[in-house]
Structures are given as C-alpha cells and as structure tokens.
Amino acid sequence: MLKPLGDRVVIELVESEEKTSSGIVLPDSAKEKPQEGKVIAVGTGRVLENGExxxxxxxxxxxxxxxxxxxxxxxxxxxxxxxxxxxxxLAILGE
Amino acid sequence: MLKPLGDRVVIELVESEEKTSSGIVLPDSAKEKPQEGKVIAVGTGRVLENGExxxxxxxxxxxxxxxxxxxxxxxxxxxxxxxxxxxxxLAILGE
Amino acid sequence: MLKPLGDRVVIELVESEEKTSSGIVLPDSAKEKPQEGKVIAVGTGRVLENGExxxxxxxxxxxxxxxxxxxxxxxxxxxxxxxxxxxxxLAILGE
Amino acid sequence: MLKPLGDRVVIELVESEEKTSSGIVLPDSAKEKPQEGKVIAVGTGRVLENGExxxxxxxxxxxxxxxxxxxxxxxxxxxxxxxxxxxxxLAILGE
Amino acid sequence: MLKPLGDRVVIELVESEEKTSSGIVLPDSAKEKPQEGKVIAVGTGRVLENGExxxxxxxxxxxxxxxxxxxxxxxxxxxxxxxxxxxxxLAILGE
Amino acid sequence: MLKPLGDRVVIELVESEEKTSSGIVLPDSAKEKPQEGKVIAVGTGRVLENGExxxxxxxxxxxxxxxxxxxxxxxxxxxxxxxxxxxxxLAILGE
Amino acid sequence: MLKPLGDRVVIELVESEEKTSSGIVLPDSAKEKPQEGKVIAVGTGRVLENGExxxxxxxxxxxxxxxxxxxxxxxxxxxxxxxxxxxxxLAILGE
Known part of the structure; x- marks a missing residue:
C-alpha cells in the first residue's frame, strides 16, 4: 500500500491511446493536454494556517x-x- | 459530466470569428486579447486560510x-x- | 453589460493625445507613463483570508x-x- | 486634485541639484541614491488580511x-x- | 543521535538497485524518479502563523x-x- | 532629523578599516562580509496582518x-x- | 558579545577536516555537504503574524x-x- 502525504494522491494512469469507458479523448492541439487517471489512495490533506x-x-x-x-x-x-x-x-469525470 | 476541482471552471469555447449573440468582437491590436466562453460547470471554490x-x-x-x-x-x-x-x-457578459 | 470579476474594473480609455477636461497631460520622459480612463463597471472586490x-x-x-x-x-x-x-x-482625478 | 489609491502617495519632486532648505545633498557613490520630495496627497492605506x-x-x-x-x-x-x-x-525629513 | 529541526526528517537510504522487501522498483522513464528510505528521526514540525x-x-x-x-x-x-x-x-510504504 | 519609515533604521557607518572600540574586524575570505554601524534613528516597525x-x-x-x-x-x-x-x-554588538 | 537578531544564531565553526568528538565526517559525494558548528548565541526568534x-x-x-x-x-x-x-x-548533534 502507498499512503501519500499531505495533499498528495496516488493514481493509476489510464492510457489516452485507448478510448476509455468514460469516453475522454484528448484533442490534438498546441495547448497543454491533460491525462486521465484513477485515484488509488489520497493523503490526509494540507494544513491551513489555523491548524485545520x-x-x-x-x-x-x-x-x-x-x-x-x-x-x-x-x-x-x-x-x-x-x-x-x-x-x-483538473476535474473529476462523472457519469 | 466534468466536475472541476477548487476554483476551476469548465467552459465551452465561443469562437471569436463568429459574431456572437452577445455581440463581443475582439479588436485587432497588439495587446493581449480575451476569448468568449460559456460556463458548463463550476468547482466548489478555493479554501481560505480560515477554512472557509x-x-x-x-x-x-x-x-x-x-x-x-x-x-x-x-x-x-x-x-x-x-x-x-x-x-x-475577466468578466461576465450581461444583457 | 460587462460585469468584471473580483477586484477588476472595466474602463473606457480617454486618449492622451486629446487634452481632457480634467487637464491631465503626460510628460515626455523616460519613466513609465500612465493613461487616463473612465470607470464603466467595477467588480465585487477581492476576498481576504478571513472571508471578507x-x-x-x-x-x-x-x-x-x-x-x-x-x-x-x-x-x-x-x-x-x-x-x-x-x-x-494609480489615482482618481478629482476636481 | 489627484487622489491616490491604497498605499500610494502623490509627491512633488524636490530637485536634488538645488540645495534644499532641509539641507539634503546626495553623495556621489556607487550605491542607489534617494531623491527628495514633498507629499501632496496620501491614499487610504493598504488593507490587511483581517480587513483593517x-x-x-x-x-x-x-x-x-x-x-x-x-x-x-x-x-x-x-x-x-x-x-x-x-x-x-525611506524616511521623513524633520527639523 | 541526529535531532532534525522543524519539519526535517533524518532517513537512511534504501538503495534502489537492491529489490527491497516492500517491493518498490523504480521504472526507467524520463520522469523524475523517487527513492526509498527508512525514517531514523523526525523534527518537532513547522510552526503555523497561529503559533501551533x-x-x-x-x-x-x-x-x-x-x-x-x-x-x-x-x-x-x-x-x-x-x-x-x-x-x-511523497508517500509512506505500507504492507 | 531623519525619521525612517516602517522597519527601517538610519545608521552611521563605522569604517571597517579603523579598528573600532568594540573590536570588530572583518576577515579576508570569499564569503559575504558584514559592516559595522551605529543606530541613529529607528522606524515604528512593520505592521502584522492582525494590525499590530x-x-x-x-x-x-x-x-x-x-x-x-x-x-x-x-x-x-x-x-x-x-x-x-x-x-x-545581523547582530547587535554588546560589551 | 554578539546578540543576533530575530531567528539568527551565532556559531563557532567546527572544521570538518578534524574528526570531531561527536564523530561527524562529511561524505565525498556530489550532493550539498553540511558543516558542523557550535552555537554561541541565539536570537529572540521570528515574529508570527499573530504577534507571537x-x-x-x-x-x-x-x-x-x-x-x-x-x-x-x-x-x-x-x-x-x-x-x-x-x-x-539541519539538525542538532546529540550523544
């Protein structure tokens, strides 16, 4: 098990070549392109200046x-x- | 459905070549030019240092x-x- | 109508070539020169870390x-x- | 009248070539040299994160x-x- | 004994060449690669702006x-x- | 009189060539070297985000x-x- | 006496060539190497935004x-x- 620290997240990459079940496909343009993943583990979150x-x-x-x-x-x-x-x-993919 | 995180927003681009119903047209000058879009989904907002x-x-x-x-x-x-x-x-376009 | 977000302001440019009613004229020097404008719309303001x-x-x-x-x-x-x-x-021009 | 915003100040330059009444003279050295001015208008001040x-x-x-x-x-x-x-x-000149 | 200050941690390196008991192996790719270690001593933590x-x-x-x-x-x-x-x-390795 | 603003301080330089009464002498090395001075006037201090x-x-x-x-x-x-x-x-010189 | 300001500390260098009593020896590698010292004087500490x-x-x-x-x-x-x-x-050396 990997337990990420703070506001970190462990993900499993979903390759963008295969068309995924959620249907995300990356456009071919000059802009920065995102990738898709599945969350495997999440950290406990970052600490605010008030201690929360x-x-x-x-x-x-x-x-x-x-x-x-x-x-x-x-x-x-x-x-x-x-x-x-x-x-x-950037975003969570819903159904 | 795309659910953006934090202070992120998902928008649909409104091409600047077509004169839109709200009538925004971009001037041709050397300054940075904005683009028009329509908001599709909004995040839950950023978290302040007091937890709000x-x-x-x-x-x-x-x-x-x-x-x-x-x-x-x-x-x-x-x-x-x-x-x-x-x-x-930069701004919301009203009527 | 343009509704600016946060601490943004929409202004109409007052060309510096024409001597304006408020009498501002830009000096010709090497320093950064300001421009004159008229406020058309103001945002709701920036949010402080205490939520105000x-x-x-x-x-x-x-x-x-x-x-x-x-x-x-x-x-x-x-x-x-x-x-x-x-x-x-930088400043508001009064009478 | 010029009403400066925030923590800004409008000043009138006091030329450093003329020896001023307050007697400030700039030394000729390699370090950054200050200039003298007279305050004409002051802003309302900057806003702290607690709203003051x-x-x-x-x-x-x-x-x-x-x-x-x-x-x-x-x-x-x-x-x-x-x-x-x-x-x-940097400093206010007193008598 | 080494007593680290603030949010510092003293670790003993676990060489990535040897396959460790927890089974972490670094992939050979262009991305930044992490290393494995064992925590020997921890600091008292960073101080928040509220003194905690x-x-x-x-x-x-x-x-x-x-x-x-x-x-x-x-x-x-x-x-x-x-x-x-x-x-x-980045993360703690669990079993 | 010079009244410095905020967390500023007016000092009179004590030349490092002359061996001063407090006995500070600068070593000749590649590191950044400090200089000695005498405090002539102090500002009112910087303002914290809580207004103090x-x-x-x-x-x-x-x-x-x-x-x-x-x-x-x-x-x-x-x-x-x-x-x-x-x-x-960096430091105050005491006796 | 040297009285350091804020979060500053005055130390006496312990040369790394001589093997010190606490036994620290610097490894010969490409990474940044620390040095050993003995604390002679400490400042009053930094001020938090709440005044502490x-x-x-x-x-x-x-x-x-x-x-x-x-x-x-x-x-x-x-x-x-x-x-x-x-x-x-980085750390305090204990026994």
Missing part, C-alpha cells in the same frame, strides 16, 4: 484528469503509479 | 470572457471544453 | 489614471473597453 | 526621501507629480 | 519514498544519512 | 553589524547615513 | 550541522564566527 486540515475533494476510485507533466512515477509491487498533488488535478 | 470555501462568482450558463492563453483543453464524450481557474476569467 | 470582500475604492464614472501596459482590451457591442485590476490604478 | 486598513505614516506636506527609480510620473493641471507606494519612501 | 506546531505525518521506522534530488547527505558516527524536509516525502 | 506593529529590536546608539550591500546612502545636513531594513541587520 | 515570537529550537552550546554556503562570517574580538538563520540549521 483540508480534506481532499477526490476520493479513491474517482476517474480524474490531470496536467500532463505533473507528478512522480513509482513502480510498487509490480504496478506503476503516479503521485500527484491535488492541485494538479 | 469561497463560492465562485460565475454560474453555469454565464457567458464570460477570459485570458486567451489560459486553461487546458479537454475533449470529453465528443465535445471540446476548456478548464480554467476563475482568476483567468 | 474588500469593496473597490473606485466607482462608476470616476476618472482614473493607470499603468500604461496594464489590462486587457475588449470590444463589446461596438465599444472598446479595457479590463484592469484595481491595483493597476 | 493601515493608515499611512506620511502626511500631506511631509518632506520625504525615496528610492530613485520608484514611481510613475504624472503631469496634471500643468504641474508634474510622482505617484509612489509608501514602501518606496 | 504541526506534528509530522511520518514516524521513526516508516519506509518512505522521496524526491530523488532532495535533501543533504550526512555521515555521522560511521553511518550515512540524508536530511529531508517532510514536503520532499 | 512589531517594535524594532535595535535601539538608538546600538552598535550593529549588517549585510555589506544593504541599504541606501543619504547625506543629510553634512553627515552621511545609511538607511537599512532591520532584516539586513 | 517563536523561540528558537537550538540553544547555546548545541552542536549543529548546517548548510555549507549559509551565513555571514564575522571576526569579533579576535574570534571568527558565522551568523546563520535557524532555517539553515
């Missing part, structure tokens, strides 16, 4: 899109993950 | 203008969107 | 001077405007 | 010295002024 | 992964350590 | 050492001074 | 390690010292 922790907006199993060059790759127990800060996540 | 969340000023269906190079393009279920931070939005 | 909004100091119809390279040009319903942050405004 | 405004330390008619390259030049009703932030003012 | 100290999330003996280029190497009483800030730690 | 002013730690007549390239030179009523921020002062 | 001062974690006579290029050298009454900010100190 802000719970993350994303939850385990959420499908998300995030900034393409964000995060750090990790291979753990045979699987590949990406560890991001929540601020690198 | 600040609700966004824009609402779904608002026509807005925003900084031209802001945001990330996303194609989702066949449609193209742009995900912006509210701070990249 | 700070009302803007400028009001509709105020004659102001602002930093020359500040703001974004917008043409809306046939008129040209500039959208600035209040922090780009 | 901090009244300026300088008052109208104060003789001050300020950082040489600070501020924006304005010619208004035939006179030349400089608009500075209070943080660009 | 935020206790660290990691504890002595935690297996962690951290940003590859973070930290300062120290050899102390014959052993090699790395001193990091907690913000350079 | 923080009184300066240095007082008039204190012998101090400060960062070599800090401050602005001023010649006033025939004397040369340096205006610094308190944060450029 | 945060007492330093280090005390006089503590053996510490700190970032190699941090601080300002001072020769005072025949001795050489280094003035650091507490944030440049």
């Amino acid at each position: 922790r802000v719970e993350l907006e994303v939850s385990v199993d959420d499908r998300i899109i995030f900034s393409k060059y964000a995060g750090t790759e990790v291979k753990y127990q045979g699987n590949e993950y990406l560890i991001l800060r929540e601020s690198d996540i | 969340r600040v609700e966004l000023e824009v609402s779904v269906d608002d026509r807005i203008i925003f900084s031209k190079y802001a945001g990330t393009e996303v194609k989702y279920q066949g449609n193209e969107y742009l995900i912006l931070r509210e701070s990249d939005i | 909004r700070v009302e803007l100091e400028v009001s509709v119809d105020d004659r102001i001077i602002f930093s020359k390279y500040a703001g974004t040009e917008v043409k809306y319903q046939g008129n040209e405007y500039l959208i600035l942050r209040e922090s780009d405004i | 405004r901090v009244e300026l330390e300088v008052s109208v008619d104060d003789r001050i010295i300020f950082s040489k390259y600070a501020g924006t030049e304005v010619k208004y009703q035939g006179n030349e002024y400089l608009i500075l932030r209070e943080s660009d003012i | 100290r935020v206790e660290l999330e990691v504890s002595v003996d935690d297996r962690i992964i951290f940003s590859k280029y973070a930290g300062t190497e120290v050899k102390y009483q014959g052993n090699e350590y790395l001193i990091l800030r907690e913000s350079d730690i | 002013r923080v009184e300066l730690e240095v007082s008039v007549d204190d012998r101090i050492i400060f960062s070599k390239y800090a401050g602005t030179e001023v010649k006033y009523q025939g004397n040369e001074y340096l205006i610094l921020r308190e944060s450029d002062i | 001062r945060v007492e330093l974690e280090v005390s006089v006579d503590d053996r510490i390690i700190f970032s190699k290029y941090a601080g300002t050298e001072v020769k005072y009454q025949g001795n050489e010292y280094l003035i650091l900010r507490e944030s440049d100190i």
Whole structure:
C-alpha cells in the first residue's frame, strides 16, 4: 500500500491511446493536454494556517484528469503509479 | 459530466470569428486579447486560510470572457471544453 | 453589460493625445507613463483570508489614471473597453 | 486634485541639484541614491488580511526621501507629480 | 543521535538497485524518479502563523519514498544519512 | 532629523578599516562580509496582518553589524547615513 | 558579545577536516555537504503574524550541522564566527 502525504494522491494512469469507458479523448492541439487517471489512495490533506486540515475533494476510485507533466512515477509491487498533488488535478469525470 | 476541482471552471469555447449573440468582437491590436466562453460547470471554490470555501462568482450558463492563453483543453464524450481557474476569467457578459 | 470579476474594473480609455477636461497631460520622459480612463463597471472586490470582500475604492464614472501596459482590451457591442485590476490604478482625478 | 489609491502617495519632486532648505545633498557613490520630495496627497492605506486598513505614516506636506527609480510620473493641471507606494519612501525629513 | 529541526526528517537510504522487501522498483522513464528510505528521526514540525506546531505525518521506522534530488547527505558516527524536509516525502510504504 | 519609515533604521557607518572600540574586524575570505554601524534613528516597525506593529529590536546608539550591500546612502545636513531594513541587520554588538 | 537578531544564531565553526568528538565526517559525494558548528548565541526568534515570537529550537552550546554556503562570517574580538538563520540549521548533534 502507498499512503501519500499531505495533499498528495496516488493514481493509476489510464492510457489516452485507448478510448476509455468514460469516453475522454484528448484533442490534438498546441495547448497543454491533460491525462486521465484513477485515484488509488489520497493523503490526509494540507494544513491551513489555523491548524485545520483540508480534506481532499477526490476520493479513491474517482476517474480524474490531470496536467500532463505533473507528478512522480513509482513502480510498487509490480504496478506503476503516479503521485500527484491535488492541485494538479483538473476535474473529476462523472457519469 | 466534468466536475472541476477548487476554483476551476469548465467552459465551452465561443469562437471569436463568429459574431456572437452577445455581440463581443475582439479588436485587432497588439495587446493581449480575451476569448468568449460559456460556463458548463463550476468547482466548489478555493479554501481560505480560515477554512472557509469561497463560492465562485460565475454560474453555469454565464457567458464570460477570459485570458486567451489560459486553461487546458479537454475533449470529453465528443465535445471540446476548456478548464480554467476563475482568476483567468475577466468578466461576465450581461444583457 | 460587462460585469468584471473580483477586484477588476472595466474602463473606457480617454486618449492622451486629446487634452481632457480634467487637464491631465503626460510628460515626455523616460519613466513609465500612465493613461487616463473612465470607470464603466467595477467588480465585487477581492476576498481576504478571513472571508471578507474588500469593496473597490473606485466607482462608476470616476476618472482614473493607470499603468500604461496594464489590462486587457475588449470590444463589446461596438465599444472598446479595457479590463484592469484595481491595483493597476494609480489615482482618481478629482476636481 | 489627484487622489491616490491604497498605499500610494502623490509627491512633488524636490530637485536634488538645488540645495534644499532641509539641507539634503546626495553623495556621489556607487550605491542607489534617494531623491527628495514633498507629499501632496496620501491614499487610504493598504488593507490587511483581517480587513483593517493601515493608515499611512506620511502626511500631506511631509518632506520625504525615496528610492530613485520608484514611481510613475504624472503631469496634471500643468504641474508634474510622482505617484509612489509608501514602501518606496525611506524616511521623513524633520527639523 | 541526529535531532532534525522543524519539519526535517533524518532517513537512511534504501538503495534502489537492491529489490527491497516492500517491493518498490523504480521504472526507467524520463520522469523524475523517487527513492526509498527508512525514517531514523523526525523534527518537532513547522510552526503555523497561529503559533501551533504541526506534528509530522511520518514516524521513526516508516519506509518512505522521496524526491530523488532532495535533501543533504550526512555521515555521522560511521553511518550515512540524508536530511529531508517532510514536503520532499511523497508517500509512506505500507504492507 | 531623519525619521525612517516602517522597519527601517538610519545608521552611521563605522569604517571597517579603523579598528573600532568594540573590536570588530572583518576577515579576508570569499564569503559575504558584514559592516559595522551605529543606530541613529529607528522606524515604528512593520505592521502584522492582525494590525499590530512589531517594535524594532535595535535601539538608538546600538552598535550593529549588517549585510555589506544593504541599504541606501543619504547625506543629510553634512553627515552621511545609511538607511537599512532591520532584516539586513545581523547582530547587535554588546560589551 | 554578539546578540543576533530575530531567528539568527551565532556559531563557532567546527572544521570538518578534524574528526570531531561527536564523530561527524562529511561524505565525498556530489550532493550539498553540511558543516558542523557550535552555537554561541541565539536570537529572540521570528515574529508570527499573530504577534507571537517563536523561540528558537537550538540553544547555546548545541552542536549543529548546517548548510555549507549559509551565513555571514564575522571576526569579533579576535574570534571568527558565522551568523546563520535557524532555517539553515539541519539538525542538532546529540550523544
């Protein structure tokens, strides 16, 4: 198990070449392109200057899109993950 | 459905070549030019250091203008969107 | 109608070539030169970390001077405007 | 009348070539050199994160010295002024 | 004994060449790669603007992964350590 | 009289060539070298975000050492001074 | 006596060539190397935005390690010292 710290999130990459069940496809343009992932684990949240922790907006199993060059790759127990800060996540994909 | 995080907003681009119903036309000058869009979804707002969340000023269906190079393009279920931070939005177009 | 967000202000440019009624003339020197404008619409103000909004100091119809390279040009319903942050405004011109 | 915004101050330049009544003379060295001015108008002060405004330390008619390259030049009703932030003012000259 | 200050942590490096018991292996890609370590000592935490100290999330003996280029190497009483800030730690490895 | 603003301090330079009574001598090395000065006037202190002013730690007549390239030179009523921020002062020299 | 201001600390350098009693030896690698010192005097601490001062974690006579290029050298009454900010100190060496 990977337990991310603070406002970090562990995700499993959903490759953009395969058309995913949620139907996200990346357009081919000059702008920064996001990638899709699935949340595997979430941190306890960042600490505010008044001492409160802000719970993350994303939850385990959420499908998300995030900034393409964000995060750090990790291979753990045979699987590949990406560890991001929540601020690198753009949106949750709903149904 | 795309559910943006924090102070982010999902918009649908309104092409500046077509003269829109609200009548915004971009001048041809050297200054930074804004673009027009329509708000599709809004985030829950950013969290202040006292723990409060600040609700966004824009609402779904608002026509807005925003900084031209802001945001990330996303194609989702066949449609193209742009995900912006509210701070990249300049003004709401009223009637 | 253009409704600016946060601490933004919509102004109408007052060309510096014409000597305006308020009598402002820009000196020809190497320093940064301000420009004159008239306030058309004001935002609701920026939000402090304690949740309060700070009302803007400028009001509709105020004659102001602002930093020359500040703001974004917008043409809306046939008129040209500039959208600035209040922090780009240097002073209000009184009588 | 010029009414500066926030923590800004309108000053009238006191040329450093003429030896002023307060006797300030600028040394000829490699360090940054300040300039002398007289305060013509002061803003309402900057707003703290708790909502309070901090009244300026300088008052109208104060003789001050300020950082040489600070501020924006304005010619208004035939006179030349400089608009500075209070943080660009180094000291008040007393008798 | 090394007693780290503030939000710092002393760790013992777990070399990535050897396959560790927790099974972390670094993938060979262009992205930034993390490293694995074991926590030896933790600081008292950073101080918030309200005067509170935020206790660290990691504890002595935690297996962690951290940003590859973070930290300062120290050899102390014959052993090699790395001193990091907690913000350079990405996740705790659980079982 | 020079009345410095905020957290500023007016000092009189004590030349490092002359061995001063307090015995400070600057070593000849590659590191940044401090200089010695005597405090002539102190500001009212900086304002915290809660509205309080923080009184300066240095007082008039204190012998101090400060960062070599800090401050602005001023010649006033025939004397040369340096205006610094308190944060450029490293230490007070005691007996 | 040198009385450091704010969160500053006066230390006496412990040369890394000599193997010190606490046994710290610097490894020869490409990473940033710390140095060892002994605390001679500590400041009153930095001031938080709520007006509190945060007492330093280090005390006089503590053996510490700190970032190699941090601080300002001072020769005072025949001795050489280094003035650091507490944030440049990595850890206290215990027994």
